[in-house]
Ligand code: SF4
């Protein structure tokens with residue numbers, strides 16, 4: 001009998017809690033029409049960055065490939081010339097591939113890159129139907145040049161781009 | 176109760192019994208696992224899992240049933256074996272951290288902490304105080320994250336659907352913090368040997384404050400829905416009991432052990448990451464049943480909130496990474512003008528740092544229990560052997576002790592209450 005009274009008195013308390021949420025704002029969103037904003041640090045899809053003058057940041061050093069715990073990156077470097085320049089310094093990445101199926105989005109490549117060329121941007125993860133389509137090549141990863149600026153290769157005056165690693169500001173740890 | 180006519184023990188019948196359970200074992204091995212009654216067909220052998228939703232992953236249980244009563248319950252693990260320990264031997268210390276996220280994937284930061292703590296102990300690295308305090312905040316959030324998934328799934332298994340939805344709603348707040356600090360919602364890899372990956376962003380403090388403000392109210396809701404609910408009590412009180420001696424003998428740790436009344440917590444017994452600077456209690460139970468395990472974890476939510484409040488208040492300024500350039504990469508902008516930084520940077524990201532020869536054990540109190548890492552260094556930049564003492568594995572072992580004599584329907588409550596993650600059990 002006591003159990004019966006417990007059921008009778010305590011269960012409505014729980015039900016009231018559930019009932020209350022009927023009048024609360026829903027916490028769910030209508031994905032994919034609606035999207036949740038991602039944090040600036042979000043490690044999403046990679047992007048190969050450029051300088052303001054359109055040159056590629058990547059110098060083909062393959063440090064990202066060495067740092068990758070999943071061995072997802074393949075880099076093949078080639079020589080820059082002043083007639084056909086892709087990036088500052090001597091070399092650029094002729095082939096740059098990331099196997100998105102191997103990648104675990106740990107961000108080590110971004111940490112390792114000495115020129116901040118490869119960055120995991122807060123954009124959505126790659127999807128695809130075949131394995132081949134998920135091996136991202138350089139053209140897919142490279143960001144478009146800034147508006148009004150030519151892409152690569154460029155013809156550059158001799159002596160202007162001798163340094164491969166150009167100075168950059170410290171990482172802002174407050175965002 | 177006899178449901179089948181006993182078959183005499185002849186060769187053919189025995190073969191059928193082994194084939195029945197579809198285990199990769201011989202009859203001799205099966206004989207040691209089940210009671211003699213099972214061999215005659217007096218009790219029934221039955222599989223639960225590996226695809227059963229209430230086994231929390233791919234756990235398979237071989238059950239010997241007498242009617243609805245469990246006579247024996249034998250866990251068969253290995254369905255999620257990923258070889259993480261072995262893989263870690265082939266990686267440098269830094270590159271092994273993302274692997275640890277994936278063992279107990281509901282508490283990634285605890286695993287990061289255990290591994291990095293072991294590396295720090297082996298190499299002898301001092302961690303700045305700010306990093307230690309931030310680690311404490313994040314570890315407590317991780318404990319809450321782990322407990323929320325436990326509470327949600329445990330309640331769902333016993334039919335309380337709304338609790339599951341509420342827990343996932345609250346967990347979102349913690350995942351948002353993960354995302355803000357590390358850039359990933361689950362596989363954080365945020366704790367690194369020597370400190371943290373980066374300092375926390377400004378928004379971190381608002382997000383943690385939100386958890387501190389909202390959570391106590393939610394806890395009251397859970398209490399209303401479960402603790403005082405007679406249906407919940409009927410399903411949990413007195414179910415799946417284990418004595419303190421048995422629990423210790425089987426190596427149980429965490430809330431499962433504390434529910435039996437043993438006051439053992441790595442945070443108090445072997446303080447790490449300056450846990451001794453904070454004032455908190457260790458909730459214990461008395462009966463060691465499903466309800467006590469539940470009560471212990473619910474109280475741990477409050478203790479976690481208490482620790483986070485203290486750590487936030489006393490958070491010192493300063494660096495979050497050791498200044499030892501032999502283990503921590505230099506600030507990246509330095510490499511454009513400092514040759515030494517450039518060399519350190521390249522060396523660290525290609526071959527990593529070298530650890531001396533020796534063996535260390537470092538344990539943390541994760542949400543599930545004592546998560547330990549045994550690390551054996553051989554003087555190179557890769558470990559000779561890595562072993563994870565996974566709490567889920569040890570807590571799962573005595574399931575036979577807990578389930579014997581209970582009803583089949585209670586087994587679901589027992590599995591839920593020991594809070595296993597199969598990625599952690601199998602490694
Ligand atoms: S994010 Fe990690 S796994 Fe992916 S390519 Fe970069 S280093 Fe490799």
Ligand code: SF4
Pocket residue numbers: 057058059060061062063064065075093112113114115116117118
């Ligand atoms: S992305 Fe960075 S690390 Fe990778 S090859 Fe290019 S410059 Fe080197």
